[in-house]
Amino acid sequence: MNIEWGSGTDPALLEGDALCFIISEAQIQGEGIPAEWAGRLSRLSGAGLFSGKPGQIYILPVLDRPELPVIILAGSGDGRLGMQELRLLMAQTVRAAARLKAALLIVAVPDELHRQSALTAESAGQAIAEGLVLGAYRRRHYKLEQPAYSGPGRVRLHMQRQSEALEDASWKLGIARGLALGEATNLARELTNLPGNMLTPSGLAAAAVAVAERHGLPAEVLDEQELALKGMGGLLAVGQGSNHPPRMIAIRYQGGSEWKDVVGLVGKGITFDTGGISLKRAPGMEDMISDMGGAAAVLGVIEALGRLRPPVNVIMLIPAAENMPAANAFKPGDIITSLSGRTIEVLNTDAEGRIVLGDAITYAREWGAERIIDVATLTGAVVSILGDIATGAVTNNRAFLEEILEAAGCAGEQIWELPAYPEFRELLKSDVADLRNAAGRYGGATTAGLFIGEFAEGLPWVHLDIAGTAFLPKERGVNPKGATGVMVRTLLEYLLRSAARPGIKAEQPLL
Numbered sequence: 001m002n003i004e005w006g007s008g009t010d011p012a013l014l015e016g017d018a019l020c021f022i023i024s025e026a027q028i029q030g031e032g033i034p035a036e037w038a039g040r041l042s043r044l045s046g047a048g049l050f051s052g053k054p055g056q057i058y059i060l061p062v063l064d065r066p067e068l069p070v071i072i073l074a075g076s077g078d079g080r081l082g083m084q085e086l087r088l089l090m091a092q093t094v095r096a097a098a099r100l101k102a103a104l105l106i107v108a109v110p111d112e113l114h115r116q117s118a119l120t121a122e123s124a125g126q127a128i129a130e131g132l133v134l135g136a137y138r139r140r141h142y143k144l145e146q147p148a149y150s151g152p153g154r155v156r157l158h159m160q161r162q163s164e165a166l167e168d169a170s171w172k173l174g175i176a177r178g179l180a181l182g183e184a185t186n187l188a189r190e191l192t193n194l195p196g197n198m199l200t201p202s203g204l205a206a207a208a209v210a211v212a213e214r215h216g217l218p219a220e221v222l223d224e225q226e227l228a229l230k231g232m233g234g235l236l237a238v239g240q241g242s243n244h245p246p247r248m249i250a251i252r253y254q255g256g257s258e259w260k261d262v263v264g265l266v267g268k269g270i271t272f273d274t275g276g277i278s279l280k281r282a283p284g285m286e287d288m289i290s291d292m293g294g295a296a297a298v299l300g301v302i303e304a305l306g307r308l309r310p311p312v313n314v315i316m317l318i319p320a321a322e323n324m325p326a327a328n329a330f331k332p333g334d335i336i337t338s339l340s341g342r343t344i345e346v347l348n349t350d351a352e353g354r355i356v357l358g359d360a361i362t363y364a365r366e367w368g369a370e371r372i373i374d375v376a377t378l379t380g381a382v383v384s385i386l387g388d389i390a391t392g393a394v395t396n397n398r399a400f401l402e403e404i405l406e407a408a409g410c411a412g413e414q415i416w417e418l419p420a421y422p423e424f425r426e427l428l429k430s431d432v433a434d435l436r437n438a439a440g441r442y443g444g445a446t447t448a449g450l451f452i453g454e455f456a457e458g459l460p461w462v463h464l465d466i467a468g469t470a471f472l473p474k475e476r477g478v479n480p481k482g483a484t485g486v487m488v489r490t491l492l493e494y495l496l497r498s499a500a501r502p503g504i505k506a507e508q509p510l511l
Contacts, residue, residue: 001132001133001136001151001152001153001154001155001179001183002153002154002155003129003132003154003155003156003157003175003178003179004154004155004156004157005125005156005157005158005168005171005172005175006156006157006158006159007158007159007160007161007162007163007168008159008160008161008162008163009158009160010160011106011107011108011158011159011160012068012108014068014106014156014158015067015068015104016067016068016102016104016105016106016156017068017069017070017097017100017101017102017103017104017105017152018068018069018070018071018072018096018097018100018102018104018105018106019068019070019071019072019105019106019107019108020071020072020073020074020093020097020105020106020107020108021071021072021073021074021108022074022076022089022107022108022109022110022113023041023050023052023073023074023075023076024052024075024076024077024078024079025051025052025053025075025077025078026052026078026079027041027052027079028041028042028044028045028050028051028052029042040060041073044058044060044073050073050075051075052073052075052076052077053075053077054075054076054077054085054089055075055085055088055089055092056073056074056075057072057073057074057075057092057093057096058072058073059071059072059073059096059100060072060073068106070100070102072093072096072097074089074092074093075089076089079110079116079117080116080117080118081113081116081117081119082117082119083119083123083124083126083127083410083412084127084412086117086119086124086127086128086131087127087128087130087131087134087412087478088131088477088478089131090107090127090128090130090131090132090135091131091132091134091135091477091478092135093105093107093131093132093135094131094132094135094136094151094152094155095135095136097152098136098138098149098151098152101149102152103152103153103154104152104153104154104155104156105152105154105155105156106155106156106158107128107132107155107156107157107158108158108159108160109128109157109158109159110159111159111160111161120170120174121163121167121170121171121174122170122171122173122174122177123174124171124174125157125170125171125172125173125174125175125177125178126174126175126177126178126181127174127178128157128174128175128178129174129175129176129177129178129179129182130178130181130182130478130489131178131182131478132155132178132182133178133179133182133183133185133186134182134185134186134478134479135478136151136152137186137189137480138150138151138480139189139193139480139481139482139483140190140193157171157175176308177308177496180304180307180308181304181488181489181492183303183304184300184301184303184304184307184485184488184489184492185300185485185488185489186485187211187296187299187300187303187485188293188296188297188299188300188483188485188488189296189480189482189483189484189485190483191204191207191292191295191296191299191483192289192290192292192293192296192470192471192482192483192485193289193290193482193483194289195289196271196272196288196289196322199271199289199292200244200271200322201239201242201244201245201246201247201269201271201320201321201322202244202245202247203271204247204249204269204271204292204295204318204320205221205247205249205318205320207299208221208249208251208299208302208318209221209249211251211299211302211303211306212251212302212306214303214306215302215303215305215306215307216306217251217252217253217302217306218251218252219249219250219251219252220249220250220251221247221248221249221250222247222248222250223245223247224236224239224245224246226248227246227247227248230248230339231337231339232248232319232338232339232359232363233336233337233338233339233359234319234336234338234339234344234355234356234358234359235248235319235321235355235356235359235360237330237334237336237346237355238270238276238321238323238330238349238352238355238356239321239322239323240328240329240330241276241277241322241323241324241325241326241328241329241330242321242322242323242324242326244271244322246319246320246321246322246356247318247320247321248317248318248319248320248359248360248363249269249295249316249317249318249319249320250315250316250317250318250363250367251299251302251315251316252314252315252316252367253302253305253306253312253313253314253315253316254313255305255309255310255311255312255313255314255499256311256312256313259313259368260313260368260370261312261313261370262313262314262315262367262368262369262370262371263312263313263314263315263369263370263371263372263373263495263498264314264315264316264317264361264364264365264367264369264370264371264372264373265298265301265302265314265315265316265317265372265373265374265375265491266294266298266316266317266318266319266357266360266361266364266372266373266374266375267292267294267295267296267297267298267299267316267317267318267374267375267376268291268292268293268294268295268319268353268356268357268374268375268376268377268378269292269294269295269318269319269320269321269356270288270291270292270320270321270322270323270352270353270356270377271289271291271292271320271321271322272288272289272291272322272323272324273288273291273322273323273350273352273353274288274323274324274325275323275325275349275350276323276324276325276329276330276331276349276350276352277325277329277330277331277332277349278332278348278349278350278351279325279350280350287471290377290470290471290483291353291377292320292377293375293377293466293470293471293483293486294374294375294376294377294464294466294470294487295318295320296483296485297375297466297470297485297486297487297488297491298316298317298318298375298491299316299318300485300488301314301316301488301491301492301495302314302316304488304492305492305495308496310495310496310499311499312495312498312499314495315364315367315368315369317360317361317363317364317367318360319356319357319359319360321352321356323349323350323352329349330346330349331346331349332346332347332348332349333345333346333347334346335432335433336355338355338358338359338362338455339358339359339362339363340358340359340362340455340457342358342433342434342435342454342455343433343434343435344358344430344433344434344435344436344437345430345431345432345433345435345436345437346436346437347436347437347438348437348438351437351438351448352437353376353377353378353448354376354378354437354448354451354452355437357374357376357452357455358451358452358454358455359455360374361374361452361455361456361461362455365456365457365459369459370459370460371400371459371460371461372456372459372460372461372462373404373461373462373463373464373491374452374461374462374463374464375464375466375487375491376452376463376464376465376466376467377465377466377467377470377471378445378448378449378463378465378466378467379444379445379448379465379467380444380467381441381443381444381445381448382418382445382465382467382468383467383468385416385418385445386416386468387468388468388469388472388473389414389468389469390414390415390416390468390469391408391413391414391415391416391464391465391466391468391469391486391487392415392416392417392418392445392449392464392465392468393405393415393416393417393418393449393462393463393464393465394417394418394420394445394446394449394450394453394462394463394465395417395420395453395461395462395463396420396453396456396458396460396461397460397461397462399460400460400461400462401417401462403494403497403498404462404464404490404491404494405417406497407490407491407493407494407497408490408493410493411489411490411492411493412477412478412489413469413486413487413489413490414469415464415490418445418446418449419446420446420449420450420453424439424443424446424447424450425450427439427440427443427447428447428450428451428454435451435454437451439451445465448465449463449465464487466486466487469484469486469487470483470484470486471483471484472484
């Protein structure tokens, strides 16, 4: 999507396929708008069609303006919009424009929008751009007949008041950042929505390498022979039952002048999960194409880092495998030796994500990671607790998690911390190995997270379980049906805030 910024003329005089006016409840009563519009809005309100309530959308044909045939009225409530409200309003607006098959959408930005909402011009521009890009996403389909229209390709944001040069620069910076975050999220959505026969471990590796090459970042892909030489017994075991062998994918982003203060981002990359020998129930198994949602999220982060170039250092790791039942598949009762040297007693082959993440976290430490975040569609247990509303978190460092929670609040994504009492750790003890990979029905989301945390070996670590939030049964908010790309924007917000800390030297200037 191409998003432009302009100011200094009446947006209603511009030419386009649709024009969006953001209207508050006060304006419905005629406050601060031209008399000709006051009458129209009053009649709409009287008929119960549009009252300016938050998120309300109404499409109004303009019969005497062939160069601008449709007005989209978007309700802003009291007019004081936070970033999340602004995102959602723009997502609803662009969806309305898509229903009209508009190629060029003009959004009339209220002159005092960011001041009324206590936002900076930069944060308002970011929220608007994110909402437009996220709302415009449509899942690819494979039907014989493909649609000729793919959504609004151009959006022009226009303010009637002439903005100052410094304000213009802030709006443009926010729009560029919002575009990067939105398109990175859509990349994660696109990868997660791919069918399992179209995205194997080697295919995921190829997609990751393409992102790295696009931005000039070094990438490494370890094949099954290299995994064996390295000693990554966990990833090898999980992937050994598939005809598509496993891969370990690494991409290094260095934005600082020195390779220090490195953040490790680890994403679970199970491209399809049958449960292995501990086979899942058939109903709903088709959604297991989303079991690499964590991998897609961290890859989306790398895409945006490559565009924005903040002064942070990140090592991204994706353990990619298919978990399949076969004569040579790993099975309950097996003992696996992980890259860390820890042995794992397998009690349930459907608890495979924590095993591959253990190897990846050990490898992140070898790459110099000093803080680690893992993102994974890990457990059905977290869905029992939080549904598809919030992501579950487990940590060994409360201060680290607080930083991520603050970033999530800004990104409009919800995270809930799960308890991690020592008693939960006791449930992971095995009689015959260092750890067992399943600890029973109770507290399953916590024990699964704590299993992964063992491999952090004391480094600050946060686990994000996106099993409920990565893939939705229907559209909600800025998210479509299917893959959501959840946690891309939270992790990017965290990293961009880290880049703003004093004392961090940039290798190259921030956009």
